[in-house]
Amino acid sequence: MPKTEITAEPGSTLVTITRDFDAPRDLVFRAxxxxxxxxxxxxxxxxxxxxxxxxxxxxxxxxxxxxSPDGGSHAFHGVFHGDPAxxxxxxTFEYEGAPGHVKLDTVTLTARDGKTRVRTVAAFTCxxxxxxxxxxxxxxxxxxxxxxxxELLAKLQAG
Amino acid sequence: MPKTEITAEPGSTLVTITRDFDAPRDLVFRAxxxxxxxxxxxxxxxxxxxxxxxxxxxxxxxxxxxxSPDGGSHAFHGVFHGDPAxxxxxxTFEYEGAPGHVKLDTVTLTARDGKTRVRTVAAFTCxxxxxxxxxxxxxxxxxxxxxxxxELLAKLQAG
Numbered sequence: 001m002p003k004t005e006i007t008a009e010p011g012s013t014l015v016t017i018t019r020d021f022d023a024p025r026d027l028v029f030r031a032x033x034x035x036x037x038x039x040x041x042x043x044x045x046x047x048x049x050x051x052x053x054x055x056x057x058x059x060x061x062x063x064x065x066x067x068s069p070d071g072g073s074h075a076f077h078g079v080f081h082g083d084p085a086x087x088x089x090x091x092t093f094e095y096e097g098a099p100g101h102v103k104l105d106t107v108t109l110t111a112r113d114g115k116t117r118v119r120t121v122a123a124f125t126c127x128x129x130x131x132x133x134x135x136x137x138x139x140x141x142x143x144x145x146x147x148x149x150x151e152l153l154a155k156l157q158a159g
Numbered sequence: 160m161p162k163t164e165i166t167a168e169p170g171s172t173l174v175t176i177t178r179d180f181d182a183p184r185d186l187v188f189r190a191x192x193x194x195x196x197x198x199x200x201x202x203x204x205x206x207x208x209x210x211x212x213x214x215x216x217x218x219x220x221x222x223x224x225x226x227s228p229d230g231g232s233h234a235f236h237g238v239f240h241g242d243p244a245x246x247x248x249x250x251t252f253e254y255e256g257a258p259g260h261v262k263l264d265t266v267t268l269t270a271r272d273g274k275t276r277v278r279t280v281a282a283f284t285c286x287x288x289x290x291x292x293x294x295x296x297x298x299x300x301x302x303x304x305x306x307x308x309x310e311l312l313a314k315l316q317a318g
Contacts (some may be wrong), residue, residue, distance in 0.1 A: 013172050013282060058192045059220040077242045079218045081251040088209055091241040091262050092251065102240055102249050104263035106284055123172060123284045125265055 004146045006139055013130050015138070017120040019146050023153035025111040028118060029086045031149060031156075032107065034130075039064075041148040044141045058083045062091070093122075095136075101129045162307045165298055172289050174297070176279040178305050182312035184270040187277060188245045189267065190308060192314075198223075200307040203300045217242045228289070237264075252281075260288045 003028040004019040021028055031037045035051035042049050047066045054062045063077035074097055081090040081104075094100075103124045110117040124130040180187055190196045196212035200212040201208050202225055210223045222236035237251040240263075248266040249259035253259075262283045269276040 012170075014284070055218075059214075059218050061218040079238050081238045081253070088259060091249070092238075092249070092263065094240070100247060102263065102265065104251065104261065104282060104284065106261065121284045123263060123282050125173070125263065125280045125282045127273075 004143050011127060013124045013127055015122040019118055021150055021153055022115050023116055025086050025109050025116045028109055028116040032089060033084055041152045042145055044144040056084050081130055163302050172283045172286055174281040176301055178277055180275045180309055180312055182275055183269050184245050184275045187268055187275045191248060192243055200311045203303040215243050230312060303314055
């Protein structure tokens with residue numbers, strides 16, 4: 001199975017994440033934009049995600065809450081820039097536990113021989129914010145979320 | 160008169176802009192959020208700015224067009240993340256002449272002995288985008304816009 005490549009150069013404010021998924025681009029795009037699919041793969045296993053709002057359009061706001069079995073919960077929100085499309089899903093992202101630390105995520109989906117390459121560029125406004133999010137488990141959450149997404153895409157294509 | 164400090168470290172994806180203005184914070188905030196004031200200072204002299212939309216709220220969209228005397232015009236648009244406040248105006252920004260190259264701007268206004276320090280962090284998603292915007296005249300437009308803002312703030316306080 002292909003693995004998730006995560007790049008975070010020292011001193012940079014970017015994190016770049018790339019992974020190929022064995023599914024057509026339209027299906028991957030649906031998994032990113034339909035809340036009913038999103039909650040099935042977003043983030044690490046063991047957390048349950050509730051999407052409170054997911055307004056997939058230019059200026060549309062989104063918010064979701066992730067809860068762990070021990071009762072802890074973490075909320076996130078942002079805004080879409082431009083109408084989301086497979087060519088680019090651009091959105092701001094803020095963890096409500098660290099208000100004011102906003103990043104800009106750009107996800108591009110590229111079709112490759114029936115597979116889809118998903119590339120995410122997360123742009124932070126300072127190195128400290130980026131490193132804090134990495135320290136908080138961004139890499140772990142991303143890798144496990146990508147594993148779950150691959151499983152979901154396989155299930156959707158089998159079903 | 161205080162000058163605008165612009166920092167753009169080689170290889171970074173950030174541009175940081177700082178300047179002190181001799182005006183109270185609330186007035187500076189109005190100059191950033193009221194279209195009727197914004198058009199009087201934004202960008203270099205000689206361009207006229209028409210604000211088509213400026214929806215100052217979380218998820219609100221904005222768009223303006225700047226025209227030069229020779230008839231050329233350039234349009235820009237973005238989305239506010241969070242409700243704009245003097246503590247932080249966070250917004251995406253895209254020049255429509257280079258679609259898909261989005262940056263995230265954070266403006267913070269800090270009161271200092273009756274003056275206001277304006278600090279802007281522009282976060283790009285790659286070094287090439289940042290350097291292209293610098294090459295396109297970002298620094299010149301910023302410095303001249305800041306001069307015009309200082310003049311406008313003086314006029315508003317005298318009037």
